[in-house]
Amino acid sequence: MDILLLSNGKIAGNTNIMEFAQSAVIEQIKRTGAKKLVLIPYAVIRSSHDDRVAAVQDSFNSFGLDCEVIGLHQAQDPVKAIEEADGILVSGGNTWVLNKTLHDLGLVGPLRKAVLLDGKPYIGWSAGTNICCPTIRTTNDMPIVTAAVLSSLNFVPFQINPHYLEASVEGHMGETRDERIQEFLEINQHEPVIGIPEGTWLHLLDGKLSYHAANGKKLKLFSYDNEPVYYEQGQDIQFLMSHSC
């Protein structure tokens, strides 16, 4: 498998989605030879799915990659479209709506087959990263739709918190991100959570996990009853893949 899990779509100064990770995207597309990429836009709520497809096509064009981006929402048969695609892209937005739609349309199995068995490249950002965990229980998003199913694609055996940040608004008494993750650990004591700051990503290539940061920011590993541990680009984080859950 060749899976890129980006914390988010753009950081300050970026024009295009995935721009901060463009070298990784270019390498992945060249390595896999993917030409026809299907974009899953279901997380996008506040703008049109077509616009998101166009924006992602612009990204590939600006990266100098000769790829065609096809919106899965335009496909008559989404399962067939996944089968016929060379690679899978999943946009950020609302994780709840995205995950519910994947389940409603019966796409979880086909996506797992495409990525894990057929080795098609996968790039997700934000909500598109959340859904690669066993469940979406570490999303930051508001549960705007009644979606009973929290299980997800389970490409990695740990929970990711994308858009991870330590800063908070001064004087605001709502829980900090760390407090929310600590609550998760109290309830789920055997499941670690990886906070990945904006501008960073995880890469899972043929079972080997690595961490990358366009801005030098660190990954933060939270596990029950332990102080959080920071990891930076280049440090070995392969042990995370052997966690069973």
Next chain:
Amino acid sequence: MDILLLSNGKIAGNTNIMEFAQSAVIEQIKRTGAKKLVLIPYAVIRSSHDDRVAAVQDSFNSFGLDCEVIGLHQAQDPVKAIEEADGILVSGGNTWVLNKTLHDLGLVGPLRKAVLLDGKPYIGWSAGTNICCPTIRTTNDMPIVTAAVLSSLNFVPFQINPHYLEASVEGHMGETRDERIQEFLEINQHEPVIGIPEGTWLHLLDGKLSYHAANGKKLKLFSYDNEPVYYEQGQDIQFLMSHSC
């Protein structure tokens, strides 16, 4: 009914939970003559339920109210404890765990009876306010537990977003609170959302809804396809109660 829905527990400078709304709490307790109050502490994850009961007892003591606060988690029979109490208090914390526990223990019906039919006073803050809406779909909390049930106590016919704030962390690209609420409205076009800032509360007394702000902050009403509208303490917001959902 006599329901106080606080945005949060404490604002800067407060020693005790509910302190910023203490005049409203004192009036409610004197009006209803409640002596024996049951505290529902299930939302509390990062500290003990007993400690939360003690903290809320301290609040009542400091307000000069001669009330006994009993933790529902200590009751052999929680339904009976609600029936025997003079009033209901619901602490903030994680809304998902709170709402799931209410459903798991069969407390939704007994709480609705106690508050709506028997007229027992209710005070909730943060998660304890979220659960008074038709559903918990406008919580800010992380879904740390797989809880399929999103429907809740439905004391008011609109969704509340507690800890509402307009500020965001500079440079952070994650959705702002307003963007999250706009996503909610895109999916749920006939359901308004009321953002109540920290230090403010709603009061529902015998069907009459009013808004109160210890700090002068305004309520913000979000509805589909309309610009948000601000309301301040003293303005008529009764129309919110006639919204059907």
